[in-house]
Amino acid sequence: MIEVEVKARARADTLERILALGAILMGEENHRDLYFNSPFRDFRQSDEALRIRIKEEGARLTYKGPKMDAMTKSRLERTVQIDNPREMEQILTTLGFVLSAEVRKRRIKYSLGDVTLALDEVEGLGSFLEVEARGEADWEEQKEKVLSILRDLGLEESIRSSYLELLEEKRRE
Amino acid sequence: MIEVEVKARARADTLERILALGAILMGEENHRDLYFNSPFRDFRQSDEALRIRIKEEGARLTYKGPKMDAMTKSRLERTVQIDNPREMEQILTTLGFVLSAEVRKRRIKYSLGDVTLALDEVEGLGSFLEVEARGEADWEEQKEKVLSILRDLGLEESIRSSYLELLEEKRRE
Numbered sequence: 413m414i415e416v417e418v419k420a421r422a423r424a425d426t427l428e429r430i431l432a433l434g435a436i437l438m439g440e441e442n443h444r445d446l447y448f449n450s451p452f453r454d455f456r457q458s459d460e461a462l463r464i465r466i467k468e469e470g471a472r473l474t475y476k477g478p479k480m481d482a483m484t485k486s487r488l489e490r491t492v493q494i495d496n497p498r499e500m501e502q503i504l505t506t507l508g509f510v511l512s513a514e515v516r517k518r519r520i521k522y523s524l525g526d527v528t529l530a531l532d533e534v535e536g537l538g539s540f541l542e543v544e545a546r547g548e549a550d551w552e553e554q555k556e557k558v559l560s561i562l563r564d565l566g567l568e569e570s571i572r573s574s575y576l577e578l579l580e581e582k583r584r585e
Numbered sequence: 586m587i588e589v590e591v592k593a594r595a596r597a598d599t600l601e602r603i604l605a606l607g608a609i610l611m612g613e614e615n616h617r618d619l620y621f622n623s624p625f626r627d628f629r630q631s632d633e634a635l636r637i638r639i640k641e642e643g644a645r646l647t648y649k650g651p652k653m654d655a656m657t658k659s660r661l662e663r664t665v666q667i668d669n670p671r672e673m674e675q676i677l678t679t680l681g682f683v684l685s686a687e688v689r690k691r692r693i694k695y696s697l698g699d700v701t702l703a704l705d706e707v708e709g710l711g712s713f714l715e716v717e718a719r720g721e722a723d724w725e726e727q728k729e730k731v732l733s734i735l736r737d738l739g740l741e742e743s744i745r746s747s748y749l750e751l752l753e754e755k756r757r758e
Contacts, residue, residue: 452625490676496664506650
């Protein structure tokens, strides 16, 4: 599946403007994300990601491929639900993968038609909005749609870095 | 978890002797096992295994470490249940793992106290019995227990090769 996604730093009026667009509150989640790097190829160079996401309702293993264009964070994404994140972590490290970072955030999700808006409070980074469309087809069309929602919210500056990358940048500073 | 396991080729009277020991029929499963090899280290050399097992009730990803002694097939085993084996296969191949073999079998399971007896009909190989005890402690004691059950069944010759290895041997012949 292709994940078409844009991200921007949230502003003081972002929540108000999301609701003004007619978006519907879907729920709140707490994410604990474990990122792994590969001993074959450095995922920071290859722009890939391997992640275990642990939330209240369960855990998932997700692989994300390199970004597909210069404007969005769109990328190939493959996900499986897993029953035991600790066991999955141990399988990955035994296979040679290295736990590289942990990202914690609180996410409040809204839906606007077939688009998901996620207002994220990321530990150590602050507030962000992610606008995401999912599906197999009409990739260009979905890309235009998520970028237009970002503009409607007055958030024109799109951040292509992942939270992982932003945390690494911050650590280096 | 440590899996203490022995295996032998089944004989014509094996089922009868299992029942004579007082073992209880637990059920029948059809397994489709996908084995992967690693690009870091050849699992045939390192005596490890990475497997997706697909059966009627669901799928699992399992890592098995090298065998721990010369008599049994005992080894460290780590398993997660997964909701989508096809997606898991694609994650593994994208990460560089290579699908090396597929093993199909019909397994009839019996329990004898805390020990599991599995009578396997393996496609291309024939009939085998696996006797398995699971647990964290008393490894030597459990090893003695499974070997003694094998003797009680008149199956003294223990096979340490996996079905995967037996299929590879057969292919080479």
